[in-house]
Amino acid sequence: MKPPAFKAKIFVPFKGIDWRINSSKLMYGGYFLFLTIGLIASQVNLSSNNDFSIRTLLFSILGLIFYSAYWGSQEKEQKYGKLEGELEICVERIRINDYSYSWTEIEKFEFRIFQVVDEILWTETYPIERYYGGPAYSQGVNNFIEFMVDDKKVKVFFQLETPSHKVELRRMIRLLFFHDRIDLSTTYLGLNLEYEETQELKKAKGKYLEDQQSKVSS
Template structure:
């Protein structure tokens, strides 16, 4: 087995499935606004001179708001869905829910696999600080059927395992070559000699242009680019 992960079935809508910190933050803000509006309404409508001490009660929702902000610093997103079954990359086929899909018959493979559990969210101002690693997707066509699944990555190491599996499948042409499949391999794994040799093969077989191939391999200087060109393009 090259790679394995849990399949995730998300709910259709997030709705009001707030985390604890989101609930505390949201409800405390609503409480502050409504309480202030209530006091202003009483003063303007009935002419009552409300004591300043009445406003001291705002300390309660303010403290709640602060607590919510503190909780979010160690909080993960809610698991808004269910886990059922596994997806795995084997040597000759992909397995989803115990059903085998031959690589040679897979078409239009699309894969997004960069979200892992414990990853810091891009939104650092509100809401939970960490991702639960379920925002990953694989989809493809197989014998006229469209297949797609979300899956969970547990750590950065899990991403590395996925990338090594893709490197193995794509460079060994287990799945029929398409130029766009090279984009599934991230920059780190394009530095592997296995990837470089595969690009060299594509260049020599004229399945990819020399310049594009060298850009995929990557180089740090014009001197290195010249060396690569002489090595693989002549």
């Protein structure tokens, strides 16, 4: 029987500045123009014609800010980078494309799990951030693992494609904990577990070990 393994597409962030326009940049650019023009106009004596033009411009910029807020509520993330390669995690090793790292050489393993593709951002923890612009729907590539090998840090971002893909990863993390590949604090911090859930996880590990021992005995 083939041992269980979690697989995902690797996300490779690009270096440099992302010049693409999105709702967040449009909103903050609108804020900057609105405040700058308003400040200059308040310090200068304007004729009635110029005053009308400035007011029209400011209302236009305000409309642009409201439009960017609407755009953000419909927008999907387009992270500055590309999907390339494959990550595989199993009880025996971590494979990143053609490179494999056994758990015996891995140190200081950490991970974080966030959204899947098209999952709504911010709503659970920081709903007010929806008013600050930016995409409403995730690309699912903020998830990552990080560890040390021979004093070298390895950090890989990867995409969670569906809710079931996320469940698959959580199951693999539990299995790694059951096999002592990662410790308890790493597990509950990465999974964002509450105290009660952590206690249930510890009980589940004990039961898993008992079941494995009974299988060996039989």
